[in-house]
């Protein structure tokens with residue numbers, strides 16, 4: 026599949042210094058906590074995302090998965106603990122600064138602008154990693170224009186690779202649901218993330234779309250992108266994840282390979298206590 030053939034590497038900051046030792050762990054949480062009143066939505070979470078790998082974060086409903094993503098991308102402020110991105114402490118930074126640092130997310134219930142075209146939706150919000158200053162933007166200076174042209178080209182290439190280029194000028198709401206989710210993925214990738222946080226990307230997809238999603242994720246990993254996959258569809262998780270972290274009632278109860286996760290009685294119990302593991 027030539028999904029990313031023309032646009033070059035998807036992840037990774039273009040300005041990473043050559044010769045610099047790359048850390049194996051790109052994203053780490055240390056004792057991360059989030060309380061909502063008396064409820065511990067996330068409790069003392071130590072989690073490590075290896076560079077260029079897919080880490081799945083799973084658990085029954087209400088286990089704290091979405092809250093963890095919200096903490097990582099700055100939508101929610103932790104009650105305690107630290108978040109380290111490439112060794113730097115980024116705890117409680119606002120979302121726009123985390124996006125600039127390379128942390129980009131998708132949403133459980135896609136957040137597209139219904140009155141905008143596919144292209145506009147894919148392009149919007151992706152100026153966060155631009156180097157141009159406010160002054161450059163106001164003056165519409167050369168640096169801003171160059172970055173704007175590059176972003177448009179990147180969005181166009183990504184739409185092409187997802188087979189969405191012919192739909193670029195259509196209203197996004199005219200597209201079927203599966204394609205709308207792809208637009209969301211293009212928007213996230215256009216931001217050149219180092220870490221992509223995926224909140225239930227398979228929700229609402231049919232089996233063919235889920236198969237394609239698995240192929241996209243494997244392709245992205247092949248390009249070196251680091252991903253956190255929050256997902257209920259165990260078929261997808263077991264197919265693509267390199268490492269699995271399991272939450273229950275906000276706490277990590279298990280982590281390991283997909284094989285070990287499937288065999289774990291602790292994990293089975295956590296799911297059976299609720300509604301059982303949902304297989305794709």
Ligand SMILES: Nc1ncnc2c1ncn2[C@@H]1O[C@H](COP(=O)(O)OP(=O)(O)OP(=O)(O)O)[C@@H](O)[C@H]1O
Pocket residue numbers: 061064065066084085086087088089090091092093
């Ligand atoms: N803003 C909030 N205020 C109060 N409680 C919250 C808030 N957000 C989440 N919670 C609670 O925190 C707990 C964890 O919720 P979270 O959405 O993170 O779980 P989840 O694992 O993503 O669940 P699901 O799989 O159903 O999406 C739940 O008990 C939830 O009701």
